[in-house]
Amino acid sequence: MKKQLLIISSTVLLGLQCATPIFANDFPEKPINIVVPWPAGGAYDLAARLIAEHASDTFSVPLVVQNVTGAAGSTGVRHVANANADGYTIGVMGTHAIAQSYMNPNATSLDELTPLVFIGPEPAALAVSSETNIEDIATYLDTLKDTPGNIINGNDSPGGFSYIAASMLENQFDVELTKIPYQGYAPTVSALLSGEVMSALLPIPLLADQHAAGQLRLLGVAAQERHPFAPDVPTFKEQGYDFIAEDFFMLYLPEEVPEERREKLADMFYALLQDTSFQDAASKIGLVIQPKPFDETERYLEQRSDEVYDILATSGLVDGSLTR
Amino acid sequence: MLIESFITTLISTLLSPWGLSLAALGALLGIILGALPGVSSTMALAILLPLSFSMDAHLAILFLLCVFVASVYGGSISAILINIPGTPGAIVTQLDGHPMAKAGKAREALTYALIASTVGGAFGLGLLVITAPLLANVAMSFRSPEFAAVAVFGLVLLAYASPGTTVRGLLVGAIGLICGMVGFDTLTDVPRFTFDTSALQGGIELVPLCVGLFGLGEVLKHLHASNQTAPAISMAATQRTRLKVRTLIKSWKSMLRGSLIGAFVGAIPAAGSAIAVAIAYAQEVRFSKHPEQFGQGAIEGVVAPEAANSSSIGGTLIPMMTLGVPGDAITAVLMGSLLIHGLRPGPMLFSENPEFVSSIYAGFLIALLLTLIIGILLMRWLPLILRIPSHILLIGIALLCVVGAYAIRNSMADVYIMLFFGALGYLLHLLSLPSAPLAFGLILGPLLEENLRRSLILGRGSWDIFLHSPIAMGLFALSAFAIALPLLAPLWVRLKSDIQRFKTPF
Numbered sequence: 045m046k047k048q049l050l051i052i053s054s055t056v057l058l059g060l061q062c063a064t065p066i067f068a069n070d071f072p073e074k075p076i077n078i079v080v081p082w083p084a085g086g087a088y089d090l091a092a093r094l095i096a097e098h099a100s101d102t103f104s105v106p107l108v109v110q111n112v113t114g115a116a117g118s119t120g121v122r123h124v125a126n127a128n129a130d131g132y133t134i135g136v137m138g139t140h141a142i143a144q145s146y147m148n149p150n151a152t153s154l155d156e157l158t159p160l161v162f163i164g165p166e167p168a169a170l171a172v173s174s175e176t177n178i179e180d181i182a183t184y185l186d187t188l189k190d191t192p193g194n195i196i197n198g199n200d201s202p203g204g205f206s207y208i209a210a211s212m213l214e215n216q217f218d219v220e221l222t223k224i225p226y227q228g229y230a231p232t233v234s235a236l237l238s239g240e241v242m243s244a245l246l247p248i249p250l251l252a253d254q255h256a257a258g259q260l261r262l263l264g265v266a267a268q269e270r271h272p273f274a275p276d277v278p279t280f281k282e283q284g285y286d287f288i289a290e291d292f293f294m295l296y297l298p299e300e301v302p303e304e305r306r307e308k309l310a311d312m313f314y315a316l317l318q319d320t321s322f323q324d325a326a327s328k329i330g331l332v333i334q335p336k337p338f339d340e341t342e343r344y345l346e347q348r349s350d351e352v353y354d355i356l357a358t359s360g361l362v363d364g365s366l367t368r
Numbered sequence: 369m370l371i372e373s374f375i376t377t378l379i380s381t382l383l384s385p386w387g388l389s390l391a392a393l394g395a396l397l398g399i400i401l402g403a404l405p406g407v408s409s410t411m412a413l414a415i416l417l418p419l420s421f422s423m424d425a426h427l428a429i430l431f432l433l434c435v436f437v438a439s440v441y442g443g444s445i446s447a448i449l450i451n452i453p454g455t456p457g458a459i460v461t462q463l464d465g466h467p468m469a470k471a472g473k474a475r476e477a478l479t480y481a482l483i484a485s486t487v488g489g490a491f492g493l494g495l496l497v498i499t500a501p502l503l504a505n506v507a508m509s510f511r512s513p514e515f516a517a518v519a520v521f522g523l524v525l526l527a528y529a530s531p532g533t534t535v536r537g538l539l540v541g542a543i544g545l546i547c548g549m550v551g552f553d554t555l556t557d558v559p560r561f562t563f564d565t566s567a568l569q570g571g572i573e574l575v576p577l578c579v580g581l582f583g584l585g586e587v588l589k590h591l592h593a594s595n596q597t598a599p600a601i602s603m604a605a606t607q608r609t610r611l612k613v614r615t616l617i618k619s620w621k622s623m624l625r626g627s628l629i630g631a632f633v634g635a636i637p638a639a640g641s642a643i644a645v646a647i648a649y650a651q652e653v654r655f656s657k658h659p660e661q662f663g664q665g666a667i668e669g670v671v672a673p674e675a676a677n678s679s680s681i682g683g684t685l686i687p688m689m690t691l692g693v694p695g696d697a698i699t700a701v702l703m704g705s706l707l708i709h710g711l712r713p714g715p716m717l718f719s720e721n722p723e724f725v726s727s728i729y730a731g732f733l734i735a736l737l738l739t740l741i742i743g744i745l746l747m748r749w750l751p752l753i754l755r756i757p758s759h760i761l762l763i764g765i766a767l768l769c770v771v772g773a774y775a776i777r778n779s780m781a782d783v784y785i786m787l788f789f790g791a792l793g794y795l796l797h798l799l800s801l802p803s804a805p806l807a808f809g810l811i812l813g814p815l816l817e818e819n820l821r822r823s824l825i826l827g828r829g830s831w832d833i834f835l836h837s838p839i840a841m842g843l844f845a846l847s848a849f850a851i852a853l854p855l856l857a858p859l860w861v862r863l864k865s866d867i868q869r870f871k872t873p874f
Contacts, residue, residue, distance in 0.1 A: 112778045114570025116552055119779060122566060147557065150566040196826065201557040224825055225555045227818070234687075240511040240826065 071131060071305050075106045078295075079127075079135045081120025083113050086228075087247065091163060091293050091331055092136050095313075098322040102315050116203055118144045118151040125152045129298045131305035134160065138291050142345075142352045143203040146362045156299050158306065159345045161313040162336035163293035164326075167267030168209045168245045169277060171260050175239040181263050181283055184243070185217055192220035198232040198241035201225040202361050206232065209245040209266070209289035211355045216287050236260055245289060248273050249330030266290070273330050292348070293331075294341060310338040374726040377426070381727075381734060387427055391731075394434030395738040399746060401435070402442020402455055404768065409439040409455050413701045420705055426724065430731035432705055436698065437735035440641070440678055441485040441743055448477045448670070450765060452583040457641035457677040459578055459807055460649040464662060464669030471665055475747065480616065480667060481674045482743045484623050488675030489736045491627035492634070492682020497729055500686050512822040513834050517843035519816035522647055522808075524847040537805045540796065544809020547572050554818040555825075567781035576773040577810055580786035581803050583769040585793020587762050592794070615667060622652055622668040623675045630676030634683020641680040643815075646808050648676035654850070682732070689713050689725065 078096060082088045089111065096107035112120040117140040124135035135157075144151040172178045178187065187194055199206040202225070210223055224241055226232040229250055235241045237259055248265065252273035255262045262277040266289040270279060280287040295313055297306060316322060317335035326333045336344060356362045381387045394416070401412035416435050420428035443455030448465035461481060468477035510518075523541070550561040551571025562568040626648040633644035652672040653662045662669050688699040706713055711724060773786035789806075796803045827833030834840050 110778055114551075114573075114779065114781075115566070116557055119566070119570050119781075123778070148559070148569075150559075150562075150564070150569060201552075201555055203557050222825075224822060226822075227554055235511070238511050 071308060072103070072105045074132065075108050076103070076131075077127075077133045078107055078109050079120050079124050079133060080109055080111050081113060081117035081135070081137065081140070083111055087166065087249075087331075088136050088138065088293065090329060091326075094322070094325055094329070094331070095163075095316065098316060098319065098325065101319060101321075102312050115151075116140060116144055116148075116201070118148055121152045121157070124296070125156045125298050127298050129300040129302075131297065131301050131309055133298065134309070135296050136163075137294055137296055138166070139205040139208055139348070139352060140203065142349045143208060143356060145349075146353055146356050146366050147203050149363050149365050154345070154349055158297045158299050158301060159341045160295040160297050160306065160310050160338065161317065162334075162341040162344055163295065163317060164331060164333045164335065165267065165290040165292050166205075166247045167265060167271060167332065168206070168289045168291065169248045169251055169265045169271070169274065170213070170243065170245055170263045170280075171236060171251050171255070172243045172263060173236050173239045173241065174258065174260055176242050176261075178242075178263070179261070181280065181285060184263060185219060188217075188219035188221065193222045195221055195243055196241045197221040197223050198226055198235045198244040199223050200228070200232075202359070203356075204228075205291040206244065206246055208352060208355055209291075211359055212289050213245060213287065215355065215358060217285075247291065252330070271330075271332070272327060292344075294345065307338070314338075373723050374729050377723070377727045377730040378733065381426075381430065381730060387430060390423070390427060390431050391434045391734050391738055392742065394431040395438040395735065395742045398435040398438025399442040399445070399739065399742060402439030403445040404442075404772070409436055409443070409457065409698050412436075412439040413698060425706075425711055426727040426731070428705060429702075429728055430734065432702060433728070433731045434735040434738060436702070437489060437678070437681060437732070438739040438742070440489075440681060441482060441674075441739050444481045444485070444670075444674055444677070445478065448481060449474060451586050452765065452769075453578055455641075456578060457645055457680070458673075459582070459642060460645045460673045460804070461670055461677070462582065463649065463804060464664070464666045467663065467665035468667075468670065473665070477665075477670055478743075478747055480619075480670050482740060482747075483616065484619075484626070484671040484674035485678040485743075486736055486740045487623050488627045488630055488678035489681060489732075489739075491624075491675070492631045492679035493729065493732050493736065494682075495631045495679070496682040496685055496689075496732075500690050510839070511837075512819045512826060513837045513840045514843070515819035516816055516823055517834070517837075517840035517847075519812045519819065521843045521847045521850075522643060522650075522812045523816065524850050536801055540801050540803065541805035541809040544806040545813035546809075547577065547806070548810045548813030549817070554814060555821055567784060570779065570781060572785055572810065573782060576782040576786040577789050578807055579769045579773050580789030580791075581793040581806060583765060583772075584786060584790025585797065585803065587766050587769070588790060588794040589797050590762055619667050619671045622672040625651065626672035626675030627679040630679035631683040633676075634680030635686045641677050641684075642807075642811050644676045644680040644683075645673035646811065648672045685728070685732075689728070 078092045080086075080089045080092045089109070092109045096109050099107040112123040114120075117137075121135060121137060121141050121144070124133055127133035137157075141152075141157075142154065145154050170181070170184070172184065178184050184195070197210050199210045201207065206229065207223065207225070210221055213219070214221055221243075224235075226235060229246055232241070232244050232246060233250055233254070236244050237254060245266065248262075248271040251260065251262060252271070254260050255274055255277070262274055264280040264283055264285070264287075265271055265274070265277050266280055266287055268279070268281070268288065270277065297309070314335055314337055317333055323333050353362070353368065357367075381391070397416060398412060401416075402409060412435055413432060416432070420431050423431065439455060440457060443453060443458035444461040444465065447453045447458040447462035448469050451462050451466040453459045453462055465477045465481065468474065546561075550568055551559070552569060553560055559569055629648045629651065630641070630644045633647060634641065649669060649672060652668045653659050656662065656666070656668060658666070684699045685702075688703055703713055769786060769790070770783055773782045774780065792806075793803050796806075823833050824831070834844070
């Protein structure tokens with residue numbers, strides 16, 4: 045009898061414990077995990093750690109950055125999608141998650157994720173090795189028009205942002221590059237500096253110093269505006285070409301997080317991203333912060349995923365089981 | 369000018385109690401974290417990185433350098449005492465370090481490792497200071513064909529590094545090469561050998577493999593021999609402080625060779641300390657007069673890889689500081705912390721912020737000294753690990769294996785991979801095959817495959833691209849020479865005896 049009572053009471057207690065967070069209004073009440081799908085030290089990691097560092101002003105709880113890496117970023121995305129939908133697990137993603145969702149049948153579908161807040165774009169610039177004689181975009185495109193595949197471009201393996209950016213350039217200007225894959229941005233920059241490849245489309249903070257030192261040439265910024273790290277480099281638009289290639293940083297949740305919590309998180313992160321001390325710190329490391337509230341973020345993701353799908357479909361990279 | 373500011377920074381840090389205690393804390397944490405199996409230097413840095421955000425930039429880099437340098441030595445502690453590499457860079461230290469510990473010379477092995485570590489580190493630092501811009505240029509001229517050639521050379525040398533016959537080593541090494549292919553293909557992102565599971569898409573990481581092979585496999589081996597108690601090492605033997613200074617001095621050549629290899633391999637982007645120590649060990653065996661002593665507790669087998677391990681720190685900092693290109697995951701984390709503080713390593717750092725460059729040098733030197741001091745102070749307590757009853761130690765090791773495998777990427781898949789390689793390590797032991805070449809194959813396989821295939825794409829399908837690279841051709845020639853040497857040696861002996869016979873009348 046006593047034993048039974050113990051079992052019943054403990055079951056009730058346990059049940060209560062599980063139930064409390066759902067009824068409680070004081071969300072969040074324990075540390076929130078931010079899952080970064082890439083190793084520590086990269087741009088995604090820096091952005092997440094900067095957010096975590098500045099969180100004490102707007103958040104009552106600490107934010108903990110967790111690197112869950114592997115399989116071209118899809119391991120981290122799956123980790124978030126499979127986490128408890130209680131709002132305590134948040135992910136950071138970019139173009140890679142969209143690309144993987146169409147290329148890899150084992151990757152998480154975008155439908156299983158809820159976009160939260162758009163952090164900012166990461167614009168790319170077209171860089172050429174200083175060993176080439178190419179001085180401007182016109183020469184670059186002419187070289188390609190004369191002999192298709194003449195320019196050796198360094199990029200990610202298919203599905204990485206710099207590969208997609210290179211494909212976008214090919215589609216936009218109807219040219220053909222010889223695309224050589226590297227494992228990440230740092231080896232691509234090395235290859236560009238050593239002259240193994242002739243050009244690359246990469247995020248600007250990685251190229252700005254080498255451009256200033258004359259080790260490589262930036263031909264144009266593929267964004268709406270010039271980048272503060274390389275103010276002397278004009279955009280493609282300024283030079284008469286309509287070309288934009290941006291990666292992006294975005295926070296997202298697993299699906300089915302209670303709406304109340306999702307809204308609260310979205311509001312808190314949006315406020316944090318607009319904080320001036322955060323924005324100052326971000327601009328020091330070359331991050332462009334242009335936060336978007338929840339509904340705009342959702343629209344942006346849909347639009348981007350259509351764009352990326354088209355590029356992958358053109359290059360024949362969409363997996364047979366994932367065609368639209 | 370650089371030397372002047374170097375000395376000023378050095379003195380001001382040594383005189384500030386806050387800076388010094390912070391550095392000591394970093395070194396202490398580094399040794400402990402490095403010694404924990406599964407906690408690599410990268411992970412130790414990543415765990416402690418958030419602590420440095422609120423510090424001054426030069427204090428932050430001092431703290432992180434102390435953690436880095438100390439964790440490199442820390443990795444060899446567990447390699448020597450319990451035969452599990454604390455960090456990937458310590459994978460070969462255990463091959464001879466642990467036999468020494470088993471023979472009751474744990475303290476000696478630890479001291480040799482610590483001194484070699486300090487010497488190697490100082491060598492790496494010296495090289496970093498003197499030749500940073502020069503060496504970086506050499507490493508930058510390494511393109512894909514040269515990397516492919518380096519991998520070939522490494523594989524050839526490693527065939528000799530395995531104890532037992534070369535064929536057995538090659539056999540296990542080939543399994544390692546195949547393991548390196550699991551996961552997303554590096555060039556096309558096509559999943560290979562994943563059996564359509566998401567667990568294997570991430571590939572097989574070096575750390576879970578090593579933890580399983582050398583950690584769990586060892587536990588299983590002990591269970592197998594459970595009627596024999598784990599080798600009891602009397603404290604008396606480990607406490608003896610009398611160091612054979614002469615032996616240590618005699619191994620200066622090995623230290624120097626290890627330091628040279630470490631610094632140079634470290635300076636090549638993406639090569640890393642695991643490759644440096646593997647090559648350092650291989651060439652020690654290759655050029656030793658007593659190759660049969662290796663694996664039985666040869667001092668050279670501890671000293672050379674430890675020196676290489678520490679001197680690769682200075683090497684990896686070269687491309688990071690002069691070019692803004694991180695050489696490996698560890699420097700990528702270091703670079704991340706510099707960026708958080710608004711300092712951008714790269715070609716502009718030397719001209720725009722020379723004081724900061726010298727404060728990195730000073731921090732490095734302080735880190736080396738503190739690791740030496742704290743290492744010596746802690747040494748009395750380190751062998752205590754061996755006093756833990758073997759059943760508790762084995763449970764503890766198995767637990768650390770699981771936690772370490774999980775912690776490196778927060779993924780259960782790595783735990784399963786670790787368990788698999790634990791079983792495989794035990795199987796290899798039963799078949800009396802060496803297990804270390806498996807890890808070497810895993811390191812060098814992807815390096816070779818990626819760069820060979822990329823070279824061929826760059827050469828538009830033609831192998832001519834290798835003919836155009838003098839460095840690659842030189843490395844290939846060295847590889848061919850290394851293969852031919854054991855074949856030629858008996859021929860030479862026979863030739864000599866033939867000549868002798870020819871000369872002596874019948």
